[in-house]
Amino acid sequence: MTNNDIFKKLRVAHKLRDDDIVKILALVDFRISKSELNAFFRREDHPKYMECGDQILRNFLNGLIIHLRGPLPSKRNNDKQKKSNNR
Numbered sequence: 001m002t003n004n005d006i007f008k009k010l011r012v013a014h015k016l017r018d019d020d021i022v023k024i025l026a027l028v029d030f031r032i033s034k035s036e037l038n039a040f041f042r043r044e045d046h047p048k049y050m051e052c053g054d055q056i057l058r059n060f061l062n063g064l065i066i067h068l069r070g071p072l073p074s075k076r077n078n079d080k081q082k083k084s085n086n087r
Contacts, residue, residue, distance in 0.1 A: 003052040004040050007060065011041070014064070024063040032056070 011021065018034045025032050039050035 003054065003057045004044075007040055007052050007057060010060075010064070021060070024067045025059055027063040027066045028059050030056075030059040030063070 010016075016024070018037055021037055022032060022034060036050070039048050040052045040056075042049040
């Protein structure tokens, strides 16, 4: 199974549109255009097909985590919460 296959399956499973994926990648400061993105979802025999690299899939997965769970709280906030819970 290729990165393109994984990317396609995640896109379908989460019912994501191109705009959604671009926004998810922006959450991890990774910029990509819709046309570049569409190249990953084409058939392998299509002339404009592009192989999805590890970096793109990794950034998408990290962005998807933030999209679904929300950003991690900062360490400073965690320390304050622990101190207030200890009292």
